[in-house]
Amino acid sequence: MKTVIRMLLVATALAVLSACSTFSDTGRDEYARSQGKDPAASADEASPSEKPEPPYDVRPLLKPAKKYFGVAADGAPAKMTAIESFAKSAGKKPNLVEFYSAWGDRYESRLVQNSWDYGALSFIAWEPFKVSLKEIAAGKEDAYLRDYASSVKELNLPVAISFAHEMNGFWYEWGTKKATAKEFVAAWKHVHDVFDEVGATQVIWVWSPNIITPMPKVKLEPYWPGDGYVDWVGVIGYYAATGPSTYATLFEPTMAQIRGFTKKPFIIAETAAQAGERKPTDIKDLFRGTAQRDDVIGFVWFNFDKETDWRIESGPLSKKTFREQSVNGAFGFDVAKP
Structure with missing residues (x-):
């Protein structure tokens, strides 16, 4: 489990503008021009079977007209059998596949390609185990970072990356017991800046706090790197047997606090409902709350x-309830043509 529920249950071409992040709209345009590309060209002209021209323009994926229908499943996307099984049960193919990668692991190009070939955007939760945020911010991991970012650039497929998720919790090595908000922000910005320098503009950056319920005294704003460093706000929270049990009580207090310092779009970056009599109701609540x-x-x-x-x-x-809810046309779209 990737949340506090477990506690309950136990200088390349990218230096184009000194005053603008490469991952801003202006920065992405400038990088495209530096590569001889027309920034006005639409990214949706390429089909999944065609290799898109670099650099891949992720901007159409940032605020799509419809909503992502995502899943994280055992063994996926190294093997897609679990995704196919989920799609069969759900009655709809997911278009966002999340998986977890430890700091030090190489960029899993094959897994990202597997997801894309299936018709889904990859979403990587990048977990900095066995390295401190201070070391990352100080540049001691730059060789690894540059290699990773270069692989992202080389594959040239869009990918969402959440670095050091649930940083406002106490259960991870990069959490509140071993790192400060200032150290988190410094590490986040450094990681982003290295990708910027390498030219890996194919990344959708996802800032992912846990819901504030387990640690209400930990304010989120000190952990915010700034709008120029984040594309999505990923909120993580589960419908457990105890605790908040509605969208309004589970997610919205956290969303309200975040709206005090950014208007970036939310995505529920990780959620599920504990097995039991209430689960069908929880499933309906998740779909309804997200749709509204x-x-x-x-x-x-x-x-x-x-x-x-x-x-x-x-x-x-x-299963029946989830299948009934997934029929909602607001969920799911072609990520190659958002």
């Missing part, structure tokens, strides 16, 4: 049987 908010662009369902059975297949009524 224009500033929430989708969700990722954690479809694992881990510490408890979060899968939509945990019971026949849960």
